[in-house]
Amino acid sequence: MENSKRITQSNRDEMNMQRIVVLRWGHRVQRDARLTTHVALTARALGASGFLLSDTMDETIRATVEKVTGSWGGEFFFEMGTSWKSSVRDWKTKSGIVVHLTAYGENIQTSNVLDRIRNLEKDVLLIVGSQKVPKEFFSSEVSDFNVSIGNQPHSECAALAVFLDRFFEGKELVKGFGNAKIRIIPQERGKKTIVNR
Amino acid sequence: MENSKRITQSNRDEMNMQRIVVLRWGHRVQRDARLTTHVALTARALGASGFLLSDTMDETIRATVEKVTGSWGGEFFFEMGTSWKSSVRDWKTKSGIVVHLTAYGENIQTSNVLDRIRNLEKDVLLIVGSQKVPKEFFSSEVSDFNVSIGNQPHSECAALAVFLDRFFEGKELVKGFGNAKIRIIPQERGKKTIVNR
Numbered sequence: 137m138e139n140s141k142r143i144t145q146s147n148r149d150e151m152n153m154q155r156i157v158v159l160r161w162g163h164r165v166q167r168d169a170r171l172t173t174h175v176a177l178t179a180r181a182l183g184a185s186g187f188l189l190s191d192t193m194d195e196t197i198r199a200t201v202e203k204v205t206g207s208w209g210g211e212f213f214f215e216m217g218t219s220w221k222s223s224v225r226d227w228k229t230k231s232g233i234v235v236h237l238t239a240y241g242e243n244i245q246t247s248n249v250l251d252r253i254r255n256l257e258k259d260v261l262l263i264v265g266s267q268k269v270p271k272e273f274f275s276s277e278v279s280d281f282n283v284s285i286g287n288q289p290h291s292e293c294a295a296l297a298v299f300l301d302r303f304f305e306g307k308e309l310v311k312g313f314g315n316a317k318i319r320i321i322p323q324e325r326g327k328k329t330i331v332n333r
Numbered sequence: 334m335e336n337s338k339r340i341t342q343s344n345r346d347e348m349n350m351q352r353i354v355v356l357r358w359g360h361r362v363q364r365d366a367r368l369t370t371h372v373a374l375t376a377r378a379l380g381a382s383g384f385l386l387s388d389t390m391d392e393t394i395r396a397t398v399e400k401v402t403g404s405w406g407g408e409f410f411f412e413m414g415t416s417w418k419s420s421v422r423d424w425k426t427k428s429g430i431v432v433h434l435t436a437y438g439e440n441i442q443t444s445n446v447l448d449r450i451r452n453l454e455k456d457v458l459l460i461v462g463s464q465k466v467p468k469e470f471f472s473s474e475v476s477d478f479n480v481s482i483g484n485q486p487h488s489e490c491a492a493l494a495v496f497l498d499r500f501f502e503g504k505e506l507v508k509g510f511g512n513a514k515i516r517i518i519p520q521e522r523g524k525k526t527i528v529n530r
Contacts, residue, residue: 174490288517
Protein backbone atom coordinates (compact mmCIF):
# COMPACT_ATOMS: atom_id res chain seq x y z
CA MET A 137 0.00 0.00 0.00
CA GLU A 138 3.05 2.26 0.05
CA ASN A 139 2.41 3.72 -3.38
CA SER A 140 -1.29 4.36 -3.07
CA LYS A 141 -0.65 5.98 0.30
CA ARG A 142 1.75 8.37 -1.34
CA ILE A 143 -0.88 9.23 -3.92
CA THR A 144 -3.71 10.27 -1.64
CA GLN A 145 -1.27 12.18 0.55
CA SER A 146 -0.87 14.00 -2.68
CA ASN A 147 1.88 15.30 -4.79
CA ARG A 148 -0.27 16.49 -7.68
CA ASP A 149 1.02 15.99 -11.17
CA GLU A 150 1.09 18.42 -14.07
CA MET A 151 -2.62 17.94 -14.71
CA ASN A 152 -3.15 19.65 -11.35
CA MET A 153 -6.28 17.69 -10.64
CA GLN A 154 -7.71 15.03 -8.43
CA ARG A 155 -5.85 11.76 -8.71
CA ILE A 156 -7.55 8.56 -9.83
CA VAL A 157 -6.51 5.04 -8.88
CA VAL A 158 -8.31 2.16 -10.61
CA LEU A 159 -9.41 -0.89 -8.61
CA ARG A 160 -10.13 -3.89 -10.81
CA TRP A 161 -12.49 -6.34 -9.15
CA GLY A 162 -13.40 -9.87 -10.20
CA HIS A 163 -10.36 -10.68 -12.29
CA ARG A 164 -10.08 -14.38 -13.11
CA VAL A 165 -6.53 -15.50 -13.75
CA GLN A 166 -6.04 -16.71 -17.36
CA ARG A 167 -9.61 -16.14 -18.52
CA ASP A 168 -9.43 -12.37 -17.98
CA ALA A 169 -5.73 -11.90 -18.59
CA ARG A 170 -5.94 -9.92 -21.80
CA LEU A 171 -8.94 -7.87 -20.82
CA THR A 172 -7.50 -6.90 -17.45
CA THR A 173 -4.22 -6.02 -19.14
CA HIS A 174 -6.15 -3.71 -21.47
CA VAL A 175 -7.93 -2.15 -18.50
CA ALA A 176 -4.63 -1.55 -16.72
CA LEU A 177 -2.92 -0.07 -19.79
CA THR A 178 -5.94 2.14 -20.42
CA ALA A 179 -5.76 3.36 -16.83
CA ARG A 180 -2.09 4.24 -17.30
CA ALA A 181 -2.41 5.82 -20.75
CA LEU A 182 -5.46 7.90 -19.89
CA GLY A 183 -4.19 9.52 -16.75
CA ALA A 184 -4.80 7.26 -13.74
CA SER A 185 -2.00 7.15 -11.18
CA GLY A 186 -2.10 3.45 -10.42
CA PHE A 187 -3.91 0.15 -10.54
CA LEU A 188 -5.01 -2.26 -7.83
CA LEU A 189 -5.75 -5.81 -8.96
CA SER A 190 -7.96 -6.75 -6.04
CA ASP A 191 -8.39 -10.07 -4.24
CA THR A 192 -6.06 -12.02 -6.49
CA MET A 193 -2.52 -12.23 -7.82
CA ASP A 194 -1.52 -12.42 -11.47
CA GLU A 195 2.18 -12.14 -12.20
CA THR A 196 1.63 -12.10 -15.97
CA ILE A 197 -0.35 -8.90 -15.78
CA ARG A 198 2.04 -7.31 -13.36
CA ALA A 199 4.94 -8.14 -15.67
CA THR A 200 3.19 -6.69 -18.73
CA VAL A 201 2.18 -3.47 -17.03
CA GLU A 202 5.59 -2.94 -15.47
CA LYS A 203 7.29 -3.64 -18.77
CA VAL A 204 5.14 -1.01 -20.50
CA THR A 205 5.81 1.54 -17.77
CA GLY A 206 9.53 0.72 -17.91
CA SER A 207 9.66 1.39 -21.64
CA TRP A 208 7.09 4.13 -22.06
CA GLY A 209 7.75 6.03 -18.84
CA GLY A 210 5.70 7.66 -16.14
CA GLU A 211 5.09 6.72 -12.54
CA PHE A 212 2.11 4.41 -12.80
CA PHE A 213 2.05 1.93 -9.92
CA PHE A 214 0.66 -1.60 -9.89
CA GLU A 215 -0.40 -3.53 -6.79
CA MET A 216 -2.24 -6.79 -6.37
CA GLY A 217 -3.61 -9.24 -3.83
CA THR A 218 -5.24 -6.85 -1.35
CA SER A 219 -8.94 -7.42 -0.73
CA TRP A 220 -11.27 -4.80 -2.15
CA LYS A 221 -12.73 -4.28 1.31
CA SER A 222 -9.46 -3.28 2.86
CA SER A 223 -8.50 -1.11 -0.13
CA VAL A 224 -11.80 0.75 0.11
CA ARG A 225 -11.53 1.12 3.89
CA ASP A 226 -7.97 2.34 3.59
CA TRP A 227 -8.90 4.82 0.85
CA LYS A 228 -11.76 6.29 2.86
CA THR A 229 -9.59 6.61 5.95
CA LYS A 230 -7.36 8.85 3.87
CA SER A 231 -10.39 10.97 2.84
CA GLY A 232 -10.57 9.66 -0.71
CA ILE A 233 -13.88 9.03 -2.44
CA VAL A 234 -15.00 5.88 -4.23
CA VAL A 235 -16.67 5.82 -7.65
CA HIS A 236 -18.15 2.62 -9.05
CA LEU A 237 -18.48 2.30 -12.83
CA THR A 238 -21.64 0.35 -13.66
CA ALA A 239 -24.21 0.33 -16.45
CA TYR A 240 -26.87 0.82 -13.75
CA GLY A 241 -25.54 4.06 -12.31
CA GLU A 242 -26.19 7.73 -13.01
CA ASN A 243 -25.62 8.45 -16.69
CA ILE A 244 -22.48 10.57 -17.09
CA GLN A 245 -24.11 12.42 -19.98
CA THR A 246 -27.61 13.15 -18.65
CA SER A 247 -26.81 13.73 -14.96
CA ASN A 248 -24.49 16.13 -13.16
CA VAL A 249 -22.63 13.28 -11.46
CA LEU A 250 -19.25 14.19 -12.93
CA ASP A 251 -19.52 17.76 -11.62
CA ARG A 252 -20.45 16.47 -8.18
CA ILE A 253 -17.41 14.20 -8.16
CA ARG A 254 -15.13 17.01 -9.30
CA ASN A 255 -16.53 19.53 -6.85
CA LEU A 256 -15.47 17.37 -3.91
CA GLU A 257 -11.84 17.90 -4.99
CA LYS A 258 -10.84 14.56 -3.53
CA ASP A 259 -8.82 11.71 -4.93
CA VAL A 260 -10.90 8.97 -6.52
CA LEU A 261 -10.73 5.21 -6.18
CA LEU A 262 -12.46 4.03 -9.34
CA ILE A 263 -13.96 0.53 -9.10
CA VAL A 264 -14.10 -1.35 -12.39
CA GLY A 265 -15.88 -4.70 -12.15
CA SER A 266 -15.88 -7.61 -14.54
CA GLN A 267 -18.22 -10.46 -13.61
CA LYS A 268 -21.33 -9.71 -11.60
CA VAL A 269 -20.23 -7.45 -8.76
CA PRO A 270 -21.31 -7.83 -5.11
CA LYS A 271 -24.48 -5.91 -4.30
CA GLU A 272 -22.55 -3.96 -1.65
CA PHE A 273 -20.65 -2.09 -4.36
CA PHE A 274 -23.79 -0.03 -4.98
CA SER A 275 -24.25 0.94 -1.32
CA SER A 276 -23.06 4.14 0.32
CA GLU A 277 -20.79 2.12 2.60
CA VAL A 278 -18.69 1.36 -0.47
CA SER A 279 -19.39 3.76 -3.33
CA ASP A 280 -19.95 7.48 -3.04
CA PHE A 281 -21.13 7.48 -6.65
CA ASN A 282 -22.38 4.87 -9.13
CA VAL A 283 -21.67 6.12 -12.64
CA SER A 284 -22.72 4.71 -16.01
CA ILE A 285 -21.19 5.41 -19.40
CA GLY A 286 -24.52 5.05 -21.14
CA ASN A 287 -26.96 2.47 -19.84
CA GLN A 288 -26.22 -0.26 -22.35
CA PRO A 289 -24.06 -3.33 -21.81
CA HIS A 290 -20.62 -2.88 -23.30
CA SER A 291 -17.14 -3.06 -21.81
CA GLU A 292 -15.43 -2.06 -18.58
CA CYS A 293 -12.43 -1.06 -20.64
CA ALA A 294 -14.52 1.30 -22.77
CA ALA A 295 -16.32 2.69 -19.73
CA LEU A 296 -13.04 3.39 -17.98
CA ALA A 297 -11.65 5.14 -21.04
CA VAL A 298 -14.61 7.49 -21.43
CA PHE A 299 -14.70 8.24 -17.72
CA LEU A 300 -11.01 9.16 -17.62
CA ASP A 301 -11.18 11.20 -20.82
CA ARG A 302 -14.09 13.23 -19.50
CA PHE A 303 -12.74 13.53 -15.99
CA PHE A 304 -9.39 14.87 -17.14
CA GLU A 305 -10.98 16.76 -20.05
CA GLY A 306 -8.51 15.42 -22.57
CA LYS A 307 -5.47 16.73 -20.70
CA GLU A 308 -4.44 13.12 -20.06
CA LEU A 309 -3.78 12.68 -23.79
CA VAL A 310 -1.02 15.27 -23.88
CA LYS A 311 0.68 14.78 -20.56
CA GLY A 312 4.29 13.68 -20.68
CA PHE A 313 5.57 10.38 -19.33
CA GLY A 314 8.93 10.95 -17.62
CA ASN A 315 11.93 8.68 -18.20
CA ALA A 316 10.47 7.13 -21.34
CA LYS A 317 12.80 4.91 -23.34
CA ILE A 318 10.44 5.04 -26.28
CA ARG A 319 8.18 7.82 -27.50
CA ILE A 320 5.85 8.11 -30.47
CA ILE A 321 5.92 11.25 -32.58
CA PRO A 322 2.38 11.53 -33.96
CA GLN A 323 2.18 11.52 -37.76
CA GLU A 324 -0.42 11.80 -40.47
CA ARG A 325 1.08 8.69 -42.10
CA GLY A 326 3.41 5.91 -40.99
CA LYS A 327 5.11 5.28 -37.67
CA LYS A 328 7.71 7.48 -36.03
CA THR A 329 9.31 6.71 -32.68
CA ILE A 330 12.23 8.09 -30.72
CA VAL A 331 14.10 5.43 -28.80
CA ASN A 332 16.54 6.16 -25.93
CA ARG A 333 18.10 2.98 -24.63
CA MET B 334 -22.97 -6.13 -47.63
CA GLU B 335 -26.69 -5.36 -47.75
CA ASN B 336 -26.75 -3.59 -44.41
CA SER B 337 -23.66 -1.51 -44.79
CA LYS B 338 -24.87 -0.45 -48.23
CA ARG B 339 -28.04 0.85 -46.68
CA ILE B 340 -25.99 2.80 -44.17
CA THR B 341 -23.83 4.81 -46.52
CA GLN B 342 -26.79 5.48 -48.78
CA SER B 343 -27.98 7.05 -45.59
CA ASN B 344 -31.07 7.17 -43.54
CA ARG B 345 -29.65 9.29 -40.75
CA ASP B 346 -30.66 8.51 -37.22
CA GLU B 347 -31.72 10.82 -34.43
CA MET B 348 -28.15 11.94 -33.83
CA ASN B 349 -28.34 13.54 -37.25
CA MET B 350 -24.68 13.02 -37.93
CA GLN B 351 -22.25 11.08 -40.01
CA ARG B 352 -22.58 7.35 -39.53
CA ILE B 353 -19.74 5.20 -38.29
CA VAL B 354 -19.22 1.52 -39.06
CA VAL B 355 -16.40 -0.27 -37.22
CA LEU B 356 -14.13 -2.67 -39.08
CA ARG B 357 -12.23 -5.00 -36.76
CA TRP B 358 -9.06 -6.32 -38.32
CA GLY B 359 -6.78 -9.10 -37.11
CA HIS B 360 -9.22 -11.01 -34.95
CA ARG B 361 -7.94 -14.44 -33.97
CA VAL B 362 -10.72 -16.89 -33.24
CA GLN B 363 -10.69 -18.03 -29.59
CA ARG B 364 -7.69 -15.98 -28.49
CA ASP B 365 -9.41 -12.65 -29.18
CA ALA B 366 -12.99 -13.73 -28.56
CA ARG B 367 -13.66 -11.69 -25.45
CA LEU B 368 -11.77 -8.62 -26.55
CA THR B 369 -13.45 -8.49 -29.94
CA THR B 370 -16.82 -8.98 -28.26
CA HIS B 371 -16.05 -5.98 -26.06
CA VAL B 372 -15.04 -3.97 -29.12
CA ALA B 373 -18.29 -4.87 -30.89
CA LEU B 374 -20.48 -4.08 -27.88
CA THR B 375 -18.66 -0.80 -27.38
CA ALA B 376 -19.30 0.07 -31.02
CA ARG B 377 -23.00 -0.63 -30.56
CA ALA B 378 -23.41 1.10 -27.19
CA LEU B 379 -21.47 4.21 -28.18
CA GLY B 380 -23.27 5.00 -31.40
CA ALA B 381 -21.75 3.07 -34.29
CA SER B 382 -24.21 1.67 -36.81
CA GLY B 383 -22.59 -1.67 -37.38
CA PHE B 384 -19.58 -3.91 -37.13
CA LEU B 385 -17.54 -5.79 -39.74
CA LEU B 386 -15.41 -8.65 -38.46
CA SER B 387 -12.98 -8.73 -41.36
CA ASP B 388 -11.19 -11.65 -42.99
CA THR B 389 -12.53 -14.28 -40.63
CA MET B 390 -15.68 -15.87 -39.26
CA ASP B 391 -16.54 -16.28 -35.59
CA GLU B 392 -20.03 -17.53 -34.83
CA THR B 393 -19.58 -17.08 -31.08
CA ILE B 394 -19.11 -13.37 -31.43
CA ARG B 395 -21.93 -13.03 -33.91
CA ALA B 396 -24.24 -14.87 -31.53
CA THR B 397 -23.28 -12.69 -28.55
CA VAL B 398 -23.67 -9.43 -30.43
CA GLU B 399 -26.99 -10.43 -31.98
CA LYS B 400 -28.28 -11.60 -28.62
CA VAL B 401 -27.42 -8.25 -27.04
CA THR B 402 -29.06 -6.34 -29.88
CA GLY B 403 -32.11 -8.61 -29.66
CA SER B 404 -32.55 -7.88 -25.96
CA TRP B 405 -31.35 -4.31 -25.70
CA GLY B 406 -32.71 -2.99 -28.99
CA GLY B 407 -31.49 -0.80 -31.80
CA GLU B 408 -30.50 -1.59 -35.36
CA PHE B 409 -26.85 -2.43 -35.01
CA PHE B 410 -25.71 -4.79 -37.77
CA PHE B 411 -23.00 -7.43 -37.64
CA GLU B 412 -21.21 -8.90 -40.65
CA MET B 413 -18.16 -11.12 -40.96
CA GLY B 414 -15.90 -12.90 -43.38
CA THR B 415 -15.37 -10.17 -45.98
CA SER B 416 -11.76 -9.19 -46.63
CA TRP B 417 -10.73 -5.77 -45.35
CA LYS B 418 -9.57 -4.87 -48.85
CA SER B 419 -12.95 -5.38 -50.42
CA SER B 420 -14.76 -3.67 -47.52
CA VAL B 421 -12.52 -0.61 -47.88
CA ARG B 422 -12.88 -0.58 -51.66
CA ASP B 423 -16.64 -0.93 -51.40
CA TRP B 424 -16.83 1.84 -48.78
CA LYS B 425 -14.82 4.27 -50.89
CA THR B 426 -16.89 3.51 -53.98
CA LYS B 427 -19.86 4.72 -52.00
CA SER B 428 -17.98 7.95 -51.08
CA GLY B 429 -17.35 7.01 -47.48
CA ILE B 430 -14.08 7.90 -45.76
CA VAL B 431 -11.78 5.58 -43.84
CA VAL B 432 -10.27 6.38 -40.44
CA HIS B 433 -7.62 4.17 -38.90
CA LEU B 434 -7.23 4.19 -35.12
CA THR B 435 -3.56 3.76 -34.22
CA ALA B 436 -1.25 4.94 -31.45
CA TYR B 437 1.01 6.37 -34.21
CA GLY B 438 -1.54 8.68 -35.79
CA GLU B 439 -2.46 12.32 -35.27
CA ASN B 440 -3.33 12.92 -31.62
CA ILE B 441 -7.05 13.57 -31.29
CA GLN B 442 -6.36 16.05 -28.50
CA THR B 443 -3.47 18.09 -29.90
CA SER B 444 -4.40 18.14 -33.59
CA ASN B 445 -7.48 19.25 -35.49
CA VAL B 446 -7.98 15.81 -37.03
CA LEU B 447 -11.46 15.32 -35.58
CA ASP B 448 -12.66 18.62 -37.07
CA ARG B 449 -11.23 17.66 -40.46
CA ILE B 450 -13.08 14.33 -40.33
CA ARG B 451 -16.33 16.00 -39.30
CA ASN B 452 -16.07 18.75 -41.89
CA LEU B 453 -16.12 16.20 -44.69
CA GLU B 454 -19.64 15.23 -43.61
CA LYS B 455 -19.14 11.71 -44.90
CA ASP B 456 -19.82 8.36 -43.34
CA VAL B 457 -16.82 6.80 -41.65
CA LEU B 458 -15.42 3.29 -41.81
CA LEU B 459 -13.38 3.10 -38.61
CA ILE B 460 -10.58 0.53 -38.70
CA VAL B 461 -9.69 -0.97 -35.33
CA GLY B 462 -6.69 -3.29 -35.43
CA SER B 463 -5.51 -5.82 -32.91
CA GLN B 464 -2.21 -7.52 -33.72
CA LYS B 465 0.35 -5.62 -35.78
CA VAL B 466 -1.55 -4.15 -38.72
CA PRO B 467 -0.37 -4.23 -42.36
CA LYS B 468 1.72 -1.21 -43.29
CA GLU B 469 -0.81 -0.37 -46.02
CA PHE B 470 -3.34 0.68 -43.37
CA PHE B 471 -1.35 3.89 -42.89
CA SER B 472 -1.30 4.77 -46.60
CA SER B 473 -3.69 7.10 -48.36
CA GLU B 474 -4.88 4.20 -50.52
CA VAL B 475 -6.52 2.80 -47.40
CA SER B 476 -6.91 5.43 -44.67
CA ASP B 477 -7.93 9.02 -45.16
CA PHE B 478 -6.88 9.68 -41.56
CA ASN B 479 -4.70 7.96 -38.97
CA VAL B 480 -5.91 8.96 -35.51
CA SER B 481 -4.40 8.29 -32.10
CA ILE B 482 -6.11 8.45 -28.73
CA GLY B 483 -2.96 9.57 -27.00
CA ASN B 484 0.35 8.19 -28.19
CA GLN B 485 0.78 5.52 -25.55
CA PRO B 486 0.10 1.80 -25.93
CA HIS B 487 -3.25 0.87 -24.41
CA SER B 488 -6.32 -0.81 -25.85
CA GLU B 489 -8.25 -0.75 -29.11
CA CYS B 490 -11.42 -1.00 -27.08
CA ALA B 491 -10.52 2.11 -25.09
CA ALA B 492 -9.43 3.98 -28.20
CA LEU B 493 -12.69 3.16 -29.96
CA ALA B 494 -14.72 4.33 -26.96
CA VAL B 495 -12.99 7.70 -26.71
CA PHE B 496 -13.18 8.25 -30.46
CA LEU B 497 -16.93 7.56 -30.56
CA ASP B 498 -17.65 9.63 -27.47
CA ARG B 499 -15.83 12.62 -28.92
CA PHE B 500 -17.13 12.17 -32.42
CA PHE B 501 -20.75 12.04 -31.31
CA GLU B 502 -20.10 14.57 -28.51
CA GLY B 503 -21.84 12.44 -25.90
CA LYS B 504 -25.12 12.29 -27.80
CA GLU B 505 -24.57 8.55 -28.25
CA LEU B 506 -25.02 8.04 -24.50
CA VAL B 507 -28.60 9.27 -24.51
CA LYS B 508 -29.90 7.96 -27.80
CA GLY B 509 -32.76 5.47 -27.59
CA PHE B 510 -32.53 1.87 -28.75
CA GLY B 511 -35.82 0.92 -30.44
CA ASN B 512 -37.61 -2.37 -29.72
CA ALA B 513 -35.66 -3.03 -26.53
CA LYS B 514 -36.88 -5.91 -24.39
CA ILE B 515 -34.82 -4.67 -21.49
CA ARG B 516 -33.92 -1.16 -20.44
CA ILE B 517 -31.95 0.23 -17.50
CA ILE B 518 -33.35 3.15 -15.55
CA PRO B 519 -30.25 4.95 -14.23
CA GLN B 520 -30.11 5.21 -10.43
CA GLU B 521 -27.88 6.67 -7.77
CA ARG B 522 -27.97 3.30 -5.98
CA GLY B 523 -28.94 -0.24 -6.92
CA LYS B 524 -30.19 -1.69 -10.20
CA LYS B 525 -33.43 -0.85 -11.91
CA THR B 526 -34.55 -2.37 -15.21
CA ILE B 527 -37.74 -2.42 -17.21
CA VAL B 528 -38.34 -5.71 -18.97
CA ASN B 529 -40.81 -6.20 -21.85
CA ARG B 530 -40.93 -9.80 -22.95
